[in-house]
Amino acid sequence: MSSLRVRSLVKRFGGLTAVNGVTYTFPERAISAVIGPNGAGKTTFFNMITGIYKPDEGEIELGGRSLVGVKPDRITERGIARTFQNIRLFGGMTVLENVLVGMHIHLRSGVLGTLLGLPGVRAEEQAAREEAYRLLGAVGLQELLNEEAGSLSYGAQRRLEIARALAARPKVLLLDEPAAGMNPRETAELTALIRSLQEKLGISIILIEHDMKLVMELSEHILVLEHGEKIAEGTPQEVRTNPRVIEAYLGRSAAEQEAGL
Numbered sequence: 001m002s003s004l005r006v007r008s009l010v011k012r013f014g015g016l017t018a019v020n021g022v023t024y025t026f027p028e029r030a031i032s033a034v035i036g037p038n039g040a041g042k043t044t045f046f047n048m049i050t051g052i053y054k055p056d057e058g059e060i061e062l063g064g065r066s067l068v069g070v071k072p073d074r075i076t077e078r079g080i081a082r083t084f085q086n087i088r089l090f091g092g093m094t095v096l097e098n099v100l101v102g103m104h105i106h107l108r109s110g111v112l113g114t115l116l117g118l119p120g121v122r123a124e125e126q127a128a129r130e131e132a133y134r135l136l137g138a139v140g141l142q143e144l145l146n147e148e149a150g151s152l153s154y155g156a157q158r159r160l161e162i163a164r165a166l167a168a169r170p171k172v173l174l175l176d177e178p179a180a181g182m183n184p185r186e187t188a189e190l191t192a193l194i195r196s197l198q199e200k201l202g203i204s205i206i207l208i209e210h211d212m213k214l215v216m217e218l219s220e221h222i223l224v225l226e227h228g229e230k231i232a233e234g235t236p237q238e239v240r241t242n243p244r245v246i247e248a249y250l251g252r253s254a255a256e257q258e259a260g261l
């Protein structure tokens with residue numbers, strides 16, 4: 001059991017309640033999305049799950065164990081990895097090295113020993129490299145493993161971020177706006193990649209995304225936030241036809257369009 005559950009989750013910043021009493025269970029081994037207008041509280045929600053912010057109230061559990069008050073690196077060890085809205089790669093390191101860094105929590109000898117190839121860490125280094133090659137193959141970057149990460153195209157950098165997050169061997173992968181800044185071709189490739197990773201690895205993937213086409217194509221379950229509150233949850237079909245979602249998320253003109261006005 002590795003389902004991720006949040007109950008009555010609250011986060012306040014001064015007088016502003018960014019997340020207000022959200023309860024939700026993310027289905028295991030599925031792709032889910034968290035959507036909502038700008039400022040709805042989506043990133044704050046991810047930041048609580050990954051330990052960057054401590055909730056003011058409520059509970060977060062992975063496989064029945066509480067994550068509240070657990071430090072971000074321990075949360076990664078427990079099985080939750082993420083990517084960020086703004087790309088955070090080591091631009092001067094190679095593609096391969098970036099993935100090896102993501103793997104360090106599983107390496108006894110530490111990433112430095114692995115990168116330096118110190119005696120005694122060779123077997124572990126070899127296994128780590130093989131795993132990194134596999135991950136880079138899975139995201140379509142095997143040809144570029146010795147390139148500097150900073151020299152990759154934007155879409156490739158986003159895929160490298162996903163490979164690096166997967167290097168932590170997560171049960172749950174959180175993707176914060178993975179298609180942001182991508183052109184339609186890159187977005188279509190990303191959609192196929194996320195689906196194939198979920199199928200191959202059997203993990204849970206949760207994404208925050210403003211690209212509704214991607215969300216509706218990929219997600220089995222959607223949680224909708226507005227002003228920090230859950231206003232809807234369900235399948236893409238249920239969410240798409242929910243009048244409150246149409247009005248809140250897509251705006252009045254979209255609601256009118258939907259109603260045929």
Ligand SMILES: Nc1ncnc2c1ncn2[C@@H]1O[C@H](COP(=O)(O)OP(=O)(O)OP(=O)(O)O)[C@@H](O)[C@H]1O
Nearest residue numbers: 013016017018036037038039040041042043044045
């Ligand atoms: N560290 C912080 N300090 C103060 N206010 C914050 C902080 N982080 C977020 N907020 C506020 O909390 C609210 C929710 O922000 P959040 O970034 O979680 O929304 P979001 O749904 O991810 O938005 P977007 O789609 O624009 O990324 C916003 O009003 C934001 O200004």
